[in-house]
Structure formats: C-alpha cells, structure tokens
Amino acid sequence: MGSPFSQFREMRRNMKNNKIQVALLGLGTVGTGVYKVFENQKTEMLPKLGVELEISKILVRNLEKAAAKVSDPSILTNNWKEIAEDETIDIVIEVMGGMEPARTYILEALKSGKNVVTANKDLIASDGRVLMDAAKESGKDFLFEAAVAGGIPIIRPLKQCLAGNCISEVVGIVNGTTNFILTKMTEENMEFGDALALATELGYAEADPTADIEGLDAARKVAIIASIAFNSRVTFDDVYTEGITKITARDIRYAKEMGCHIKLLGMARNTEGGIEVSVHPMLINSRHPLASVNDSFNAVFVHGDAVGDTMFYGRGAGELPTASAIVGDVFDVVRNMKYGCTGRISCTCYKELPMKKMDDVVSRYFMRMQVEDRPGVLASVTSVFGNNVVSIEQFIQKRKEGELAEIVVITEEVVERNFNDAVKILQTMDMIKEISAVIRVY
Ligand code: NAP
Ligand code: HSE
Numbered sequence: 001m002g003s004p005f006s007q008f009r010e011m012r013r014n015m016k017n018n019k020i021q022v023a024l025l026g027l028g029t030v031g032t033g034v035y036k037v038f039e040n041q042k043t044e045m046l047p048k049l050g051v052e053l054e055i056s057k058i059l060v061r062n063l064e065k066a067a068a069k070v071s072d073p074s075i076l077t078n079n080w081k082e083i084a085e086d087e088t089i090d091i092v093i094e095v096m097g098g099m100e101p102a103r104t105y106i107l108e109a110l111k112s113g114k115n116v117v118t119a120n121k122d123l124i125a126s127d128g129r130v131l132m133d134a135a136k137e138s139g140k141d142f143l144f145e146a147a148v149a150g151g152i153p154i155i156r157p158l159k160q161c162l163a164g165n166c167i168s169e170v171v172g173i174v175n176g177t178t179n180f181i182l183t184k185m186t187e188e189n190m191e192f193g194d195a196l197a198l199a200t201e202l203g204y205a206e207a208d209p210t211a212d213i214e215g216l217d218a219a220r221k222v223a224i225i226a227s228i229a230f231n232s233r234v235t236f237d238d239v240y241t242e243g244i245t246k247i248t249a250r251d252i253r254y255a256k257e258m259g260c261h262i263k264l265l266g267m268a269r270n271t272e273g274g275i276e277v278s279v280h281p282m283l284i285n286s287r288h289p290l291a292s293v294n295d296s297f298n299a300v301f302v303h304g305d306a307v308g309d310t311m312f313y314g315r316g317a318g319e320l321p322t323a324s325a326i327v328g329d330v331f332d333v334v335r336n337m338k339y340g341c342t343g344r345i346s347c348t349c350y351k352e353l354p355m356k357k358m359d360d361v362v363s364r365y366f367m368r369m370q371v372e373d374r375p376g377v378l379a380s381v382t383s384v385f386g387n388n389v390v391s392i393e394q395f396i397q398k399r400k401e402g403e404l405a406e407i408v409v410i411t412e413e414v415v416e417r418n419f420n421d422a423v424k425i426l427q428t429m430d431m432i433k434e435i436s437a438v439i440r441v442y
Helices: 004-016 029-040 042-049 063-067 080-084 102-111 121-138 155-161 176-187 192-201 216-230 249-257 319-338 377-387 416-428
Strands: 019-025 052-059 089-094 115-118 167-173 260-271 274-285 297-304 308-315 362-372 392-401 404-411 432-441
Touching: 019 029, 019 080, 019 319, 029 042, 029 052, 029 319, 042 052, 042 319, 052 080, 052 089, 080 102, 089 102, 089 319, 102 115, 102 121, 115 121, 115 319, 121 216, 155 216, 167 216, 176 192, 176 249, 176 260, 176 297, 216 260, 216 274, 249 260, 249 362, 249 432, 362 377, 362 416, 377 392, 377 404, 377 416, 404 432, 416 432
Parallel strands: 019 052, 019 089, 089 115, 274 432
Antiparallel strands: 167 260, 167 297, 260 274, 297 308, 362 404, 362 432, 392 404
8 A cells, every 4th residue: 555645646547547446345136236337327427427437346256156247257356355456446345245354355445545335234333433433544435325225315414414403313114124024914914924925035035034024134224324313323232123023913903993004113312311222113103204105115214403304215225226325425435536535524423422221211102912801900900000100091902702802002101111010010910811012102
C-alpha cells in the first residue's frame, strides 16, 4: 500500500482513464444480481458518473460453477490475494456473506486503500464498529445499504435525509420469508408448517429456514437500523428475539376478529429509560400502514421529531432488488472518488445510550388460554392479573370444548416483568389447562 498521496494520485489516474475497476467477492444470488445490473447500466454509467465501471475480478470458490454465469471467465479467481494486491482495483463489493473470511477480506481491502460495499448484515450487526473504524482510518467509503431491507433505501435516508431529526421509533417488517408465511396464514388460513413448506417450494425460505423463522435475520437488521437511527451502537446480541413458529391459524383468526393482523415486527425505540430493541410477532391494527404490507415485501416505518411519520416500502431481498442497493452504493463511492472526498459519511454512532432490559419494556398483550369451565375460574384469573399490576382491556370467552373453555385476554399497557410474573402464577394453577398463546400488541 502506498502513501495516501500516492493512493490519491493512483485513483485520479484511474479516473482520468475514465475506468474504475471493481472486484466482486461472491457470485451467488446477490453477486449474480450485481453482475447483471452492471451489464444493464453499462451505457448509463458514463453519462451518469463521468466514468465507466468495470468488474475486472470476481472471487469465487468454484471456478467451474461460476464460469457459466459470466461472459468472460478469465475474470474469475479463487485467490483473494490477486484482488487484495491489485492496485488498479478501487472498489470491492463483498457479497459472500458470513463472518469469515468476509471480515478479514473487508479489513484488508480497506487497509490497502480500497472502498468497500457490502450486503453482509451478519457481520455489520456484530462487528460494525471495527469495520467502520477501519474505513475511517483509511479514509475510504464503507457502505452497506443492501444489508437492511434489500432494495429499500433506509440506511442513507436515516444517515442523510433524516439527519435533522431525533428519531424516537423505527418499526419494520424486515424479513420477507416470515411476512410471506404470515400472509398465507392470514389470507388462506394455512397453518404455519404448510405456509413454510410453500415458502420453501417457491424459493423464499432457505433449505435451513432457522434464521428467518426464529427472527435472527430480522434481529440483525434491527441492530443495524437502531445504531443508525439513535446514533448509538446496538449489536445483534442486544436484540430480544422471538420467531413466528408458535403462531397458529387460530391466533391469526382471533386477531382478525379484533381488527388486527399478526406481523413479525422489528422494533427499535429510543426511550428515556434507554434503547429498546426487539423482534417478535405482534398484533397490529389493520388500519396501520404496516398491516397491509404483504407477501415477501418489507417496509420500515420511522418516526422523527421533525418529519413525523414516514414509511419506506419495497422488496427486501432477491437478486435484483438487493443488487439495486449495492450498485447505488457503488455509484456513490464513485461520485465521492471524483471529488476526492471518500469517507465523507462514516460511523454515526457518537452516543453511548444504555440498553433497556426487556423486563422493563411496556407493552400490551394478547393471551389465549384453555381453562376449566366452572364458576370462579374467571375471577381467579383476573385476580392473578390484578395482584400483579396487570390491567385488563378485554376479556372474551371464545368457545367451549367439553369441560374446557377458551378465553382470550387483551391487557392494557403493562410492564413486561409484571406480566411475566402473572403468567408464571397462571401456569401453576390446576384450573388453567394450557396457555396457548402470548403475543404482544403494537
Ligand atoms: P449466496 O447465494 O449463498 O452466495 C454467496 C456466494 O459467495 C457464492 O457464490 C459462494 O460460492 C461465494 N462464497 C462464499 N464463501 C466464499 C469464499 N470463502 N471465497 C469465495 N467465494 C465465496 O448468498 P447471497 O444470498 O447472494 O447473499 C450474499 C450476502 O448478501 C449475504 O451477506 C447476505 O446476508 C446478503 N443479502 C442477501 C440477500 C438476498 O436476497 N439473498 C438480501 C440482502 C442481503 P459457492 O457458491 O461456491 O459456495
Ligand atoms: N432471508 C431474508 C428474508 C432475505 O427473507 O427477508 C435476506 O436478507
């Protein structure tokens, strides 16, 4: 690596030739999309940016498999050093995914004076600070718009367009697979297992769908969004996470009867008591704009003190939508290079706000249970709630089956610790045969 001045001279020389060389790491779903969008934009680049961009190297594991996807297989390599040590490459796009070797390659690229664009939410949600510090140190761009909600612009709007706001809440549907499953359960009364099987058949869910259905993928996105929205580092480990595997068609039907949908929501709130970050299924009023976000679409709802409510909607994943965000980042890097101002917007976490414990979070709850059908049972249940400072908003007996009655309770806003204490007691009572569902209400 040369001095910053020799790097700058080199960059200007590359730009003078009207060609910027780009390396792509990974040629899977997103990498292939990036390659295609580069092809589609070939004739637009010069008028748009004043330079042309060329993918001059692609790192893959299996050269033979990748050869069928590109017009010139000679640009394929399985040797990272060929890219790291190539001084003509100014921009590296990392779309291999996973923690290692992606982390090492990104750090090496930044150290050797290359700008980096990535979609790697796993890495940013846990190690974002290290990567952004490295970018700052090198004075290079490190952009990751595609890491949250795929094709939907959300990171740049939060960092730039909405920078004049204090953001108090970001709530989003940020996982397409689970939104598809919940939509099928809502619209076609499918049970979870059948809807998951359909999502797998149609290619929405991965062979191992754990990260999606257990909420882990959404939690990574929420950590990244919260860090940016509240200017304070939040990591994946900070996010309380529950998936959708326990949601049944009956929960969804009852929610509908109450004028609500059930969605997997990623929640980030900046409150006086600290930052709250969580991912879990929630009942949400059907009139809320997020309730009508269906199928595999994503949406992110942001509340700022100046702007009020805004919502960003679109495709949160997939080959071309994700590539759209990546190529947008690459074009931004090029514009920055042109004016010699790379590294202009680096890490925006200048605060160290406390995280709020989930026990202290306030929420409303929907609860469904099977109880003995005899006098005094409802009085006993309500007294447990009352003794634990849980106020009830609605109490409905839904049906009877033999000796059992099904009751549904909706609470007022309660402190999670108090609600959990009440549930623990209810679980020990003989008259309560099953607590079938506990779902928060937005
Ligand atoms: P993918 O289809 O599994 O592709 C990954 C690619 O990287 C494959 O070509 C793989 O090669 C290659 N690769 C993995 N490790 C490598 C290594 N050590 N050296 C060289 N090549 C390596 O994954 P993807 O869906 O495109 O996702 C890529 C990234 O984008 C991930 O960080 C993901 O979280 C993120 N993302 C994806 C989406 C989406 O819709 N898919 C949306 C937003 C963000 P082999 O095929 O030979 O294994
Ligand atoms: N698996 C994710 C989803 C896409 O279903 O939304 C990658 O972020």
